[in-house]
Amino acid sequence: MRVCVIGTGYVGLVTGVCLAHIGHHVICVDNNEEKVKLMKSGQSPIYEPDLSELMKGSMTAGNLEFTSDLEYGVDNGDVLFIAVGTPPLPTGESDTRYVEAVARGIGAHLKEGYKVIVNKSTVPIGSGDWVRMIVLDGVAERQQSLATVGGNPSGEEALAQITAEFDVVSNPEFLREGSAVYDTFNPDRIVLGSNSQKALDMMVELYQPLIKRTVSDNQELPNVPVVTTDLNSAEMIKYAANSFLATKISFINEVANICDRVGADVVEVAKGIGLDSRIGTKFLQAGIGWGGSCFPKDVSALIHTADDYGYEAELLKSAVNVNKRQRLITLEKLQHELKILKGKVVGLLGLTFKPDTDDMRDAPSLDLIEQLNRLGAKVKAYDPIVSQTGMRHGLSGVIVETDPERLADGCDALVLVTDWQQFRNLDYAKLSKLMNSPVVIDGRNFLDRDAAENAGFHYIGVGH
Numbered sequence: 001m002r003v004c005v006i007g008t009g010y011v012g013l014v015t016g017v018c019l020a021h022i023g024h025h026v027i028c029v030d031n032n033e034e035k036v037k038l039m040k041s042g043q044s045p046i047y048e049p050d051l052s053e054l055m056k057g058s059m060t061a062g063n064l065e066f067t068s069d070l071e072y073g074v075d076n077g078d079v080l081f082i083a084v085g086t087p088p089l090p091t092g093e094s095d096t097r098y099v100e101a102v103a104r105g106i107g108a109h110l111k112e113g114y115k116v117i118v119n120k121s122t123v124p125i126g127s128g129d130w131v132r133m134i135v136l137d138g139v140a141e142r143q144q145s146l147a148t149v150g151g152n153p154s155g156e157e158a159l160a161q162i163t164a165e166f167d168v169v170s171n172p173e174f175l176r177e178g179s180a181v182y183d184t185f186n187p188d189r190i191v192l193g194s195n196s197q198k199a200l201d202m203m204v205e206l207y208q209p210l211i212k213r214t215v216s217d218n219q220e221l222p223n224v225p226v227v228t229t230d231l232n233s234a235e236m237i238k239y240a241a242n243s244f245l246a247t248k249i250s251f252i253n254e255v256a257n258i259c260d261r262v263g264a265d266v267v268e269v270a271k272g273i274g275l276d277s278r279i280g281t282k283f284l285q286a287g288i289g290w291g292g293s294c295f296p297k298d299v300s301a302l303i304h305t306a307d308d309y310g311y312e313a314e315l316l317k318s319a320v321n322v323n324k325r326q327r328l329i330t331l332e333k334l335q336h337e338l339k340i341l342k343g344k345v346v347g348l349l350g351l352t353f354k355p356d357t358d359d360m361r362d363a364p365s366l367d368l369i370e371q372l373n374r375l376g377a378k379v380k381a382y383d384p385i386v387s388q389t390g391m392r393h394g395l396s397g398v399i400v401e402t403d404p405e406r407l408a409d410g411c412d413a414l415v416l417v418t419d420w421q422q423f424r425n426l427d428y429a430k431l432s433k434l435m436n437s438p439v440v441i442d443g444r445n446f447l448d449r450d451a452a453e454n455a456g457f458h459y460i461g462v463g464h
């Protein structure tokens with residue numbers, strides 16, 4: 001099928017590349033000219049395992065194009081994905097202005113034939129109908145400008161506009177940064193919301209290779225379940241899923257804080273409760289709290305929506321509050337160990353909000369850097385991606401070192417902020433000798449306590 005993906009961030013680029021890989025012809029549109037230039041040269045603007053290789057493969061096969069020309073994308077796509085950002089506003093609501101701009105732009109370029117407009121961006125409940133309205137506004141504006149600027153539109157063009165036909169589908173995305181390609185090829189389910197059976201049928205056809213698991217790691221598994229529902233329910237599924245996962249993490253963090261006080265070990269507790277099939281082992285790792293571009297904004301947006309409709313989402317508000325407090329737990333632990341932080345040097349192992357990504361949006365490290373600076377500590381950091389690629393993401397108040405030894409040199413404490421796999425195998429004996437005082441706060445309960453202690457560290461975990 002002919003696909004156009006508008007917005008080539010973590011979701012749009014991965015979606016475009018993966019759809020091209022399974023045989024569709026994909027045009028990726030972005031209004032950031034620099035990004036488009038980079039992608040046209042075969043380079044990915046984001047770090048995501050396997051993405052660059054697949055991208056180059058599909059470009060060579062002629063299945064994947066990049067452009068900043070929205071009209072070209074709309075003209076040549078039967079399925080048009082909206083995958084632009086919906087960042088949080090200070091009030092907690094989603095900022096939908098990028099979705100609005102794209103929907104209006106699609107409307108302004110719709111000419112002939114049937115199109116399916118797919119909302120992949122995470123958008124407030126009710127946005128499906130709103131997108132339809134904005135697209136129609138775009139169509140009307142174009143019709144009006146043709147009538148006023150150039151006199152009456154030519155008969156052919158007027159007819160083409162009148163026959164323009166489209167439906168809107170909500171297709172929320174569940175990929176995780178750091179394993180986005182894997183998640184796209186191995187989805188737990190595909191959610192499609194629309195009131196048009198024709199549009200739903202086209203989406204099922206588009207995803208057929210994924211549904212049949214032709215590119216899954218395990219092709220023996222049964223077909224991927226497809227949840228077809230109405231627009232509002234599809235949009236709510238995305239918010240409910242992220243809110244549940246964030247709440248689960250806040251729950252285990254609360255348990256960890258109680259463990260710290262009563263002398264229990266949250267790692268053992270999580271194992272013990274996670275083996276209950278009703279609970280499950282995932283998202284039960286205690287640590288310094290959740291972050292990233294999705295959980296914080298999606299939970300806030302759902303709280304805000306509930307508020308708009310006269311309901312106070314108390315459980316979700318508590319999950320957010322526990323998370324805010326959790327980010328400061330490391331600070332309390334540092335104060336307990338080092339006492340006065342003014343004049344002390346703290347080294348952060350990891351900066352990104354999770355491993356295998358370069359995404360720094362709402363990363364817990366940012367709060368930690370800000371608070372340590374406020375208390376007069378000097379902050380250094382080493383991150384496998386941020387340090388190696390020179391990406392600084394507007395970081396301030398932190399010296400980004402190029403290797404773990406330079407990081408440890410002269411530090412009063414190390415804090416493991418991101419559980420990058422390679423942090424398990426650092427030469428901790430060497431690092432401890434380079435430090436003023438060999439303290440490590442393991443913000444992810446990721447290191448082997450015995451190994452760290454044998455390497456000369458005073459090890460402190462979270463509820464562990």
Ligand code: NAD
Pocket residue numbers: 006007008009010011012029030031032035083084085086098101102120121122123173174175176177293294
């Ligand atoms: P992003 O910020 O990484 O990318 C957005 C892209 O859209 C950017 O490249 C930007 O240049 C482009 N863009 C903005 N306005 C545009 C316009 N008018 N025309 C063309 N391009 C435009 O965002 P993301 O992380 O990929 O998230 C996209 C959506 O998917 C959000 O709603 C997010 O909540 C949702 N989502 C994200 C993830 C994730 O892990 N990042 C997972 C699931 C869902």
